[in-house]
Amino acid sequence: QVQLVESGGGLVQPGGSLRLSCAASGTLFSLRAMGWYRQAPGKERELVAVITRGGTTNYADSAKGRFTISRDKNTVYLQMNSLKPEDTAVYYCNARDADWSNWGQGTQVTVSS
Secondary structure, eight states: EEEEEOOOOOOOOOTTEEEEEEEEEOOOOOOEEEEEEEOOOTSSSSSEEEETOOOOOOEOTTTTTTTEEEEETTEEEOOOOOOOOGGGEEEEEEEEEOOOOOOOOOEEEEEEO
């Protein structure tokens, strides 16, 4: 029904930057919000940032001041600056409306010297 294609993950040094992209396609007429979540080994998946159809943004405390979420049509971006080793995780794109939620395949972000 909805396909989410992610790109931009990889290996980066502490203090470096990455930009993640997520392109949504399919049945999108009811889409309400898109966002980014992450999951580190042994931990639960957690919210990183969300942007609504109206442009309202919400960030996890750990992301505030370093990460920026933005949207261009049906593509959502996550600009990540000042990356820390604790940011290492699989990052997942999410799209939802009032009734459904779809996930991307995940992209690995590794922050290491």
